[in-house]
Amino acid sequence: MTHTFVLSDDTVLCRQMPDGWWPLQVQLSPDSNDLNEQAYQVGHVTLHESLAPSHWLPNDNGNTDNTPDGLVHTDTEAFNTFTAQATSAMTYDHAVTHNVTLPVITESGSNAFVPYRQLMTHLPVALSDQISQAIQLLSWQADTQFCSRCASPTVHANQGERAMVCPVCRLRQYPRVQPCVITAITRPNPMTGEMQILLAHHHRHGQPTMSPMYGLIAGFVEVGESLEHAVVREVAEEVHISVSDIRYVSSQPWPFPSNLMLGFHASYASGDIIIQEDELAHADFFDLSNLPKIPPKGSIAHELIAQVMREQGMPL
Numbered sequence: 001m002t003h004t005f006v007l008s009d010d011t012v013l014c015r016q017m018p019d020g021w022w023p024l025q026v027q028l029s030p031d032s033n034d035l036n037e038q039a040y041q042v043g044h045v046t047l048h049e050s051l052a053p054s055h056w057l058p059n060d061n062g063n064t065d066n067t068p069d070g071l072v073h074t075d076t077e078a079f080n081t082f083t084a085q086a087t088s089a090m091t092y093d094h095a096v097t098h099n100v101t102l103p104v105i106t107e108s109g110s111n112a113f114v115p116y117r118q119l120m121t122h123l124p125v126a127l128s129d130q131i132s133q134a135i136q137l138l139s140w141q142a143d144t145q146f147c148s149r150c151a152s153p154t155v156h157a158n159q160g161e162r163a164m165v166c167p168v169c170r171l172r173q174y175p176r177v178q179p180c181v182i183t184a185i186t187r188p189n190p191m192t193g194e195m196q197i198l199l200a201h202h203h204r205h206g207q208p209t210m211s212p213m214y215g216l217i218a219g220f221v222e223v224g225e226s227l228e229h230a231v232v233r234e235v236a237e238e239v240h241i242s243v244s245d246i247r248y249v250s251s252q253p254w255p256f257p258s259n260l261m262l263g264f265h266a267s268y269a270s271g272d273i274i275i276q277e278d279e280l281a282h283a284d285f286f287d288l289s290n291l292p293k294i295p296p297k298g299s300i301a302h303e304l305i306a307q308v309m310r311e312q313g314m315p316l
């Protein structure tokens with residue numbers, strides 16, 4: 001018996017549990033098992049196994065959780081050992097066309113399509129990585145039905161290879177990942193010596209409110225650029241300072257549309273903050289003991305800030 005996630009664009013079919021919405025792993029009946037054996041069908045993709053993450057630490061302190069696998073375990077276990085069991089993902093339309101038995105979905109029921117952005121704040125990392133993978137592969141499939149060079153209809157490469165091949169000009173189109181760098185910049189407070197972190201309020205986070213959200217400096221890696229160069233360039237462009245001691249911390253797939261966020265830590269080197277007004281409303285160094293509202297748990301920005309706090313012996 002195999003299981004599949006069911007998605008519709010950036011939303012995932014979920015069940016409401018005591019601690020929030022969880023992605024449903026819908027059983028494929030024996031009749032629909034041939035879905036897994038056929039090499040390729042638009043709207044249905046096989047997934048890599050989700051790996052239990054050792055690179056992100058749990059932020060909570062051992063509260064118990066009921067998870068969809070029916071087991072009760074602590075947050076620590078959930079974050080460090082959780083692996084998703086679904087071997088594939090399909091679109092809702094594909095599920096309906098192929099008579100996959102779906103749970104009842106009603107507006108007032110306990111099953112619903114929930115935006116992935118809303119889910120990621122509480123899912124274990126391995127599960128959110130797998131949902132992220134599903135969203136990206138399904139949209140890649142939908143976007144590569146035709147050759148981007150000669151516009152002929154494409155066919156799927158041999159079983160086991162994720163590529164769309166043009167039968168006319170032989171162009172191969174693979175799923176693409178767009179690397180983005182995101183950086184936690186720290187320095188000691190010049191007056192008190194307390195460690196500070198640079199945070200910025202982006203226009204994309206909306207108008208400043210009573211408690212505006214502050215995030216880290218981030219941006220796309222450009223063609224021909226190293227990751228370290230991208231960090232230096234983005235920081236200079238957005239806040240006009242220079243940094244040193246750049247080191248890689250961890251990464252996160254981010255399927256909007258198909259990014260890989262690469263998280264770095266850097267030390268402030270020199271310069272006064274001058275913000276790039278097109279992108280930022282405000283940026284400053286904040287004492288770790290007095291942070292503004294920051295991005296939610298489940299985001300790499302949160303994890304990078306939490307890691308700086310842990311290094312200073314201050315749990316977030």
Ligand SMILES: [Zn+2]
Pocket residue numbers: 147148149150151152166167168169170171
């Ligand atoms: Zn072609």
